[in-house]
Amino acid sequence: MLAITSRCELVGVGIASFSNSLLLYMLTFKATSSYGSYRRLMLSYTIVEIMYTFFNKICGMMAHSTETSFVVFNVYQGYVSRSLAPIFLLGFCAIYYTLITLLVVHFIYRYIVICDSAKLKYFDGGYLLCWVFGCAACGISMVTVKYFAFPQKERLTNELRDDFSQYYNLTMEEVVYNGPNYYNCDENGKCEISLVDWITMIIFCCGLMFSVIIMFCCGYFCCMKLEKNKLNASHHTVQLQKQLMIALIIQSLIPITLMYIPILILFVTPMIRIAAGPYVNIAIATVAIYPPVDQFAIIYVIKDFRTAVKNFFKRGTKSGTSPSSAVLTTKKKAWHHLLN
Template structure:
């Protein structure tokens, strides 16, 4: 049964994600540069970094054309091979997207650590000032892409896995294995009589990647809980303006956690772990790839709406446009009456 439509769904989602992410992040960058309250401090620069990385994420999502397939023994990401580069270099486009994915996750964790320091341990805020902030951002990028290229090294194309996938790719996508390049672990290497071995390198690397995702959720949850608790305690002593701003930023941060958990963490965790338990989604795991593609614009639209200064500025822009339009219409009507 053909399931080529899921590949088309992923491709359309990547196109939609690129266009809307550039639009939403451009609006957010404008707000951050020209409309952000001075009391945002270093958090403003963190948000700028996050918006830029999200735009790069959407660009790489579109250019990599990454798709996925999972079986009861493996989970691979793949794209179509057009022969522009050698087969040895072609998987680099896949791991580039993996690298920006992990970078985005790590920057999000840095957001939560920063908010924790601001609210709960203000004396350590110096570690986010000046050049220190660049160390956080550059460190996240280096760590993220290191994980991506480590994945490239750990999960190369292998003959036995290629042969296992050949029939499914022909059945579901009408593709031969020579028409695709892939990268991913093979948790169980089985022979003709059904005896299966567990390649230790694949298991160790996949546990590292999965553990990193789980730990990032734990860190964000802990920092978010501590910040919410501290804000409730400090609300009695803070000015209305300060308390309101802190609450807006905290709600924005919680949204920045909930949306990726739903659209990035859960799909990828299912993709990473289900073959360990002999569960395969086949071509339908591409729904997870589609959610990864549409995550960035959804995230930023919510942030713009939640932060009051940004929401007000956006309303003023639209009101201004409407006022100009109304004035132009009135002028035309007046000219018509004179004529």
């Protein structure tokens, strides 16, 4: 499982570097003025996603789950004291929370554009920076809470020793970890709830669920408004708004599938006394492959970007077109016309 996770992180970095660079190029040179502040918001999101990808690889985060707790961990390199080492481990978590909060801001922006355009001024200039830095502040605050709420405890360390030796061939002195211990159990198997850990993780779970609810509500009201505006808006405006809306829906379904659901499973399974062991690293693997999947989907959905990519490849094959392929070329053009 650790090998699979590591490979996913490596593949994610490689492909995401290309997809994010491509999207940055599209946003810089192919996005028209009609995109408005959305272009700058997407640029911010893409930059954060680039940071997300590299933090994921640099941190080398892995996970383990028992019936009473889960931890994220990596190999302790000894660069700093053990008390400070979790800060570097949790750096990726800060980018994770920043990214999903910024995704919620995307939905709020689309809602304002379609349903209450008078408030668009709150996404211009300095206001947009406030949104972006506000998302970063949310990520940093969540990680700060995790750092102080879930310190490495002797009891938990001793409970994890056998598992880490069996599954990873590691001693607890070789790793640094962070995570909640939902139940404190004695030698007789009698367990008590760790109230601080439960409250903290319930807040985190509610935060994730609340962000999904906001995205769903904003998306629903935007779709309803677009249907009403069809008769009054220009065809180009309606088509552009629909493309951006579809892109945003895809941009939410992908993280829900690859980031929200796996991480929620990681959070919840120990609460209901299910030990997933090393298999919770599936969640870490899906988190690693999220960025390239997300960006390629956006490039495909937005027609201006999709057309730019198609034209690039057409230029590369144009010189190789022969008379014998004229019929095939005509058929391709016909299909292209139908699809667009």
